Amino acid sequence: MITLDHVSRFYKEVPAVEDLTFRVEKGEIFGLLGPSGAGKTTTIRLLTTLLPVQSGSAQVAGHDVTKAGKQVRANIGYISQTGSSDRTRTGRANLRLIGRLYGLSDAAIKTRTASLATILQITDILDRRVSTYSGGQKRRLDIALGLLHQPTVLFMDEPTTGLDPQNRKDLLQYLKKLAGNGLTILFTTHLMDEADVLADRVSIIDQGKIVALDTPDHLKQSLQGDILTLSIGAHDQTVASPLDDLPYIRNVHQLSAEDFRMEIADSAANVPEVFQRLTIAGLTIHSFSITKPTLNDVFIARTGHAPITSDTQETK
Numbered sequence: 001m002i003t004l005d006h007v008s009r010f011y012k013e014v015p016a017v018e019d020l021t022f023r024v025e026k027g028e029i030f031g032l033l034g035p036s037g038a039g040k041t042t043t044i045r046l047l048t049t050l051l052p053v054q055s056g057s058a059q060v061a062g063h064d065v066t067k068a069g070k071q072v073r074a075n076i077g078y079i080s081q082t083g084s085s086d087r088t089r090t091g092r093a094n095l096r097l098i099g100r101l102y103g104l105s106d107a108a109i110k111t112r113t114a115s116l117a118t119i120l121q122i123t124d125i126l127d128r129r130v131s132t133y134s135g136g137q138k139r140r141l142d143i144a145l146g147l148l149h150q151p152t153v154l155f156m157d158e159p160t161t162g163l164d165p166q167n168r169k170d171l172l173q174y175l176k177k178l179a180g181n182g183l184t185i186l187f188t189t190h191l192m193d194e195a196d197v198l199a200d201r202v203s204i205i206d207q208g209k210i211v212a213l214d215t216p217d218h219l220k221q222s223l224q225g226d227i228l229t230l231s232i233g234a235h236d237q238t239v240a241s242p243l244d245d246l247p248y249i250r251n252v253h254q255l256s257a258e259d260f261r262m263e264i265a266d267s268a269a270n271v272p273e274v275f276q277r278l279t280i281a282g283l284t285i286h287s288f289s290i291t292k293p294t295l296n297d298v299f300i301a302r303t304g305h306a307p308i309t310s311d312t313q314e315t316k
């Protein structure tokens with residue numbers, strides 16, 4: 001349903017996305033996961049024909065985004081981070097406008113509006129101006145606007161922005177149901193847990209490049225071990241050197257002045273030796289935890305740095 005073949009986009013010779021190649025199948029929920037500035041929105045804008053592809057090629061719903069933009073636009077829904085509603089109009093008027101833009105009959109607009117409003121729980125606010133909506137209500141209207149013309153492919157930038165936990169849970173369930181009925185969904189997020197819960201497959205993107213692409217489970221299993229997090233109190237010293245030659249320790253990463261995380265194979269057997277090494281090196285362990293890897297850990301392992309903060313550093 002979506003195919004990218006070596007797609008790149010530059011701004012003044014600086015790559016925003018570089019050499020992206022992947023496919024998304026019909027009914028699949030595909031997550032583009034990465035920190036701010038990674039190139040997620042640029043990818044969506046290229047696929048929705050809002051930005052021209054400069055090199056490589058891409059097809060959406062069987063149409064080339066460069067040569068057949070009109071056909072691509074007829075087959076897709078796009079829900080941007082900010083949404084597309086007119087705040088001065090009511091929700092119903094916004095839906096009517098979009099329906100007419102897509103050439104739907106008044107009867108079809110009425111039926112689709114009633115059904116989407118019920119599912120997204122906005123029926124009782126449809127006749128109020130959008131400027132009076134809460135963030136979550138507006139987000140749900142954005143989604144109704146994106147789905148009104150029954151697209152075959154839905155693009156969503158940061159789907160759950162502004163939603164409270166219950167609305168977020170409901171929305172993720174609804175998106176899964178839509179995909180179960182054959183809708184293909186490509187969404188962006190910087191939230192690792194959202195990608196984990198929602199996506200069938202995830203592409204982790206950093207500085208415009210794909211650094212990992214697989215199912216969330218496969219990505220997490222690729223780390224082959226647990227994550228050991230240690231707090232050693234303020235020291236000038238890093239934990240990396242005392243652990244340098246231990247073959248079962250990988251990717252030691254300093255989270256803050258006191259905190260470190262690392263991958264550890266067979267943690268039950270190997271943690272005692274780690275503690276012994278650190279104690280001999282004169283370090284005091286204040287606290288520790290051993291957890292299963294998350295997509296956050298996958299990101300750190302593949303890029304060597306933490307996804308959100310830039311003040312951390314790789315030490316091994």
Ligand SMILES: Nc1ncnc2c1ncn2[C@@H]1O[C@H](COP(=O)(O)OP(=O)(O)OP(=O)(O)O)[C@@H](O)[C@H]1O
Binds near residue numbers: 015017
């Ligand atoms: N119009 C533009 N002119 C110059 N640089 C741009 C432009 N649009 C995007 N960029 C740059 O391209 C890179 C990718 O931006 P993009 O908006 O795709 O990132 P993102 O992953 O969606 O980030 P966020 O999560 O913050 O929305 C960034 O370095 C950004 O500064």
